[in-house]
Amino acid sequence: MVEARGGVEPRRLFRAYYSLEPPLEEPRDIAYREFAFQLFEGDAYVRHLGFDSVGELLSYMAREAPKNAYYSVARYSLPTARSMEEKGWLGSELMFDIDVDILEGCGEGIGDECLHKGYRQASRLVEILYRDFGVASTLYFTGNRGFHVLADCEWCRALGRGERREVARYFTLEGLKLELVIPRPGRRGVKPAPPSPDDPGLRGWIARAAIERGLDPSEIVDAAEEILDDVRIAIDVKVTQDISRLARIVGSLNGKAGLFVARLGLEGFHPGDWLSPFRGEVEFRSEGRLEEARIMGSTVSLEPRRVYSMPAHIAVLLQLRGYGAIVGGEIVVRAGSGRGPL
Numbered sequence: 001m002v003e004a005r006g007g008v009e010p011r012r013l014f015r016a017y018y019s020l021e022p023p024l025e026e027p028r029d030i031a032y033r034e035f036a037f038q039l040f041e042g043d044a045y046v047r048h049l050g051f052d053s054v055g056e057l058l059s060y061m062a063r064e065a066p067k068n069a070y071y072s073v074a075r076y077s078l079p080t081a082r083s084m085e086e087k088g089w090l091g092s093e094l095m096f097d098i099d100v101d102i103l104e105g106c107g108e109g110i111g112d113e114c115l116h117k118g119y120r121q122a123s124r125l126v127e128i129l130y131r132d133f134g135v136a137s138t139l140y141f142t143g144n145r146g147f148h149v150l151a152d153c154e155w156c157r158a159l160g161r162g163e164r165r166e167v168a169r170y171f172t173l174e175g176l177k178l179e180l181v182i183p184r185p186g187r188r189g190v191k192p193a194p195p196s197p198d199d200p201g202l203r204g205w206i207a208r209a210a211i212e213r214g215l216d217p218s219e220i221v222d223a224a225e226e227i228l229d230d231v232r233i234a235i236d237v238k239v240t241q242d243i244s245r246l247a248r249i250v251g252s253l254n255g256k257a258g259l260f261v262a263r264l265g266l267e268g269f270h271p272g273d274w275l276s277p278f279r280g281e282v283e284f285r286s287e288g289r290l291e292e293a294r295i296m297g298s299t300v301s302l303e304p305r306r307v308y309s310m311p312a313h314i315a316v317l318l319q320l321r322g323y324g325a326i327v328g329g330e331i332v333v334r335a336g337s338g339r340g341p342l
Contacts, residue, residue, distance in 0.1 A: 008326050011040040013316060013333065014253055015065035017277050018058070020335035025250035025263065026054040028152065032075040032090060036246055037066035038255065050080040057249075067255030070246035073150065075157075084244065091157030094135075094164065095247060096149040096171070097239040098122050110321060111293035112271045114145070119269040121233050122147035125171060126266060128233075132170075132201055140247075141275070143254025143261045148247060161241045168240040171233040173202075182206065182224050194220045205231045253277070258316040259296075272297035276313030282329030284308050284315040290323055 027033050035057070036047040046064075051057040061069060072079065073095050077088035098118050100106045106114035122139050126149055129135045137151040159167070169175060181202050183192045194217045195207035209230040210220045220227065239245055248254070248261040259275045273279070273296060290302035296314055302323060312331045319325050 008331065009040075010255070010258065010316070010320060011065050011067075013258065013278065013331065014040075014067070014255075015062070016333040017253060017335070018062040018065055020333065021058050021062065022251055022277070022335040024054055024058060024061075024252060026057075027071045027249070029075055030054065030057070030071075032077070032079060034072040034074070034076060034079040034087070034246075035249075036070045036072075037061075037064065038068040039064065040067045040255075043067070048080050048082050061252070066252075069249040069252040071249055073245050073247050074243055089243065092159075092243040092245075093247075094137075094151040094153075094156040094159065094167065095239055095242075095245050096122075096125055096168075097146060097236045098125070098149075098234060099146045099236060101145060102234055109293065110145070110290075110317075111295060112297065113294065115141075115271055116269065118145075118147050119264070122149055123264075123266050123269075125149050125233050125235070128171065128205065131204075133167075139264045139266070140250060141260075141262045141264055141269070142248055143252075143259040143275075144257040147264075150247060159243075161243060164243070165237060165241040168235060168237040171235050172237060173228060173232045174237075176202075176228075178224055178228070182221055184221065194218065202231070256320055258313070258320050270297070271295075273311065273313045276316065277334045278312040278316050279332040279334060280312040280330050281309055282312050282315045282326050282331060284310050284318060284324055285327045286318075286324040288323055290318075 031052050035049040035051060036045060038045050074092040075090040077090060079087060081087045098121050100114040100118035101108065103114060103117050106117065126137050126139050129137045129151055135151045135153050135156065137149050140148045142148055182195060185191045195203040197204055197207045197211060199207060206224060206227050207220065209227050210223065215223060250261050250263055252261050253259065254261060258278065262275060275296065285307050286302040286304060288302065289304055290300065292299060292301035296317065298311065298314060300314060307327065315326050
């Protein structure tokens with residue numbers, strides 16, 4: 001339990017969480033991964049670290065209480081070396097990043113609605129990877145306002161930067177020539193068959209998106225450009241093409257919101273207190289205005305310079321996002337995993 005009377009520093013809460021030895025998800029081949037941590041002091045980064053076991057990793061995190069914790073999607077023969085040449089690249093997982101800030105209508109808002117939008121995009125990406133590439137992948141919530149999808153297959157690991165960029169373009173539809181996917185009627189009036197949900201690749205995704213819009217197959221050709229907005233996935237291409245990218249450690253806390261980095265399934269995403277290790281009721285003094293929004297399953301609104309009683313997990317999130325500070329109460333810290341309700 002952390003006493004919050006007079007205020008509580010986020011690092012105290014993070015240290016309390018990591019001291020419980022929470023069930024972090026061990027990256028495959030942990031001894032071949034580089035680890036990096038952002039600390040609370042000056043937001044400095046510590047890089048080029050290596051661990052032989054998740055026990056060693058937990059000991060370091062309990063001691064340092066990092067603000068953010070990462071591991072490399074790449075495997076290296078010598079992960080603690082300071083240059084890529086010395087590290088000895090052995091291949092990288094294929095990583096996709098969806099940041100809800102770039103989705104329409106989301107911007108800087110912190111409500112659940114935009115998280116739902118991001119989740120729908122990320123879960124569709126998982127489906128496309130499997131349907132069109134034959135690759136199983138894993139979907140993660142980043143603990144703040146984004147989602148990661150990671151694929152670890154033999155041919156994925158061997159891809160270079162250019163090849164990874166081409167994979168990314170498949171999802172962003174960059175450079176797409178729509179007339180090659182959905183031809184227009186020819187000069188002699190011959191009408192090509194409209195896309196079908198059973199078609200492979202992009203034609204199938206266009207047809208399925210059209211059905212969701214309630215369109216008849218005969219209407220797809222004329223509406224194809226508009227339908228593409230439902231098919232395109234807003235990934236960060238720079239992340240996918242980067243063979244040395246860092247991913248967040250699953251089960252760690254995101255320093256921008258105090259929420260778990262959590263593995264998700266495709267059955268739906270329901271933000272709530274299960275994404276936080278912090279429990280209890282605290283007093284929170286607001287420093288700014290927040291329009292009414294659903295945040296982690298609760299309705300929240302703030303007026304400047306007022307004190308509110310609220311659940312600890314929401315108060316920690318708001319403090320880390322700069323909306324004010326916790327000024328009283330007690331916070332119970334639990335070693336949740338971010339895999340389901342505590």
